[in-house]
Amino acid sequence: MSVSAVERSAMRRALALARRGPRGVNPQVGAVILSPDGDVLAEGWHHGVGTPHAEVDALSQLAPGAARGTTAVVTLEPCNHTGHTGPCALALIEAGVARVVYSAEDPGVRSGGGAARLRAAGVDVAGGVLVDDGVALIDDWLVATRLGRPYITVKWAQSLDGRAAASDGTSRWITGPAARADVHERRASTDAILAGTGTILADDPALTARTPAGALHEHQPIPVVLGTRAVPADAAVRRHPHPPLFYDDLHVAVADLHARGIHRLFVEGGPTVASAFLRAGLYDEILAYTAPVLLGGDRLALTDIGVATIGAARRLRVASIEKLGDDLLIVAHPRPDATRAERSS
Structure with missing residues (x-):
C-alpha cells in the first residue's frame, strides 16, 4: 500500500x-x-x-x-x-x-x-x-524483547599476550588514553555497567562515564555489583549518581535488570566476571582492547569459560577492528551456530 x-x-x-x-x-x-x-x-x-x-x-x-x-x-x-x-x-x-x-x-x-x-x-x-x-x-x-534479557556487552583490556594485569596485580594502565576515552563513550551509551566485587575491592572504581577531562557524561549508566563479598560503605561506587544495585547471582541479576527496563548491559568486571558471563553464554558483543604490551605471567584476561577441547571453542564473528592510539579494539559477536551450540551445552 x-x-x-x-x-x-x-x-x-x-x-x-x-x-x-x-x-x-x-x-x-x-x-x-x-x-x-x-x-x-x-x-x-x-x-x-x-x-x-x-x-x-x-x-x-x-x-x-x-x-x-x-x-x-x-x-x-x-x-x-x-x-x-x-x-x-x-x-x-x-x-x-x-x-x-x-x-x-x-x-x-x-x-x-x-x-x-x-x-x-x-x-x-x-x-x-x-x-x-x-x-x-x-x-x-x-x-x-526478543532475547528476554538485556543486550550484553563484555569488555576487557589486555596485553598483546592476553594478560589483564602484571604479576603483582597492577593493571593501570595497560591501554592508552584513546582506548580509555572510547570505553567511557561506550559506557555513556549503555543503561547499566556491571563489575564484580573483586574489582570493586581491588580497584575501587566509580563505574561512571567520564570525558577525557574528567567531567561526568550527561547520561550515566546504573552501577551494578555482582558477588558475595561486602562492599565498604565508603566505596566509590556508592557515590555514583545512581544508587548501585547489588546481586550475588548472575542469572538473577540479568533477569532483574531486564525487569527493570535495562536494555543494554556493559560488563566490565575483570577476568572472573567476564568469564562467568561467557561461560553462561550470556553475551552478544565482545570488546577486546589490546595494547602492544607484553606482560607474561598468569594474570590472564579470561579464566575458565567452559572450553575443555578445541571443538568446544567459542567461535566469534569479528565485526570490526579499530586503531585507538597505539591500541587495537576488536569488536566481535557470537556466530549464530555457535550460540545455538552454547545454549545446548
Missing part, C-alpha cells in the same frame, strides 16, 4: 515525539493523528510505564467522534494486548480511525499482532514506513 509524502512527514514528526518519552520497560513511541485532508489533529507519545500509549495519548486530545475517518501515524505497530493499559489496536478501532501507518513491527509474543487485528476490523494498514529510523529508535528495546 502506498504512503503519501504527508504521511512520511508525519512519521518523522512521530519519531521526534517518541524521543521525548523515557527509555525503560516500554519502548519510546510517538503518534500523530491526521485528518482526511492531511492536517495534524493531535500528537502524542508514551510518557512511561502505566501511562497511556502514544496512540491513546494522541486520541485523548480529540473530542468524542473526532477521530472517525482519520489516519494514525505511529512509530511502532499498535499493541494487541492488555497490560497496564488496554490494546492500542482496539482503541484505534473503537475511535473509528480509518487508516494506520506504522514504522517498526512489534516483535512481542503477547503485544504483537496489532496490524492483523486492525486489518480484520477493516482498517487500512501500511507498515515499514521509515523502518530503519523506527528500528534505530527502539533497537535496544527490540533486542531485549
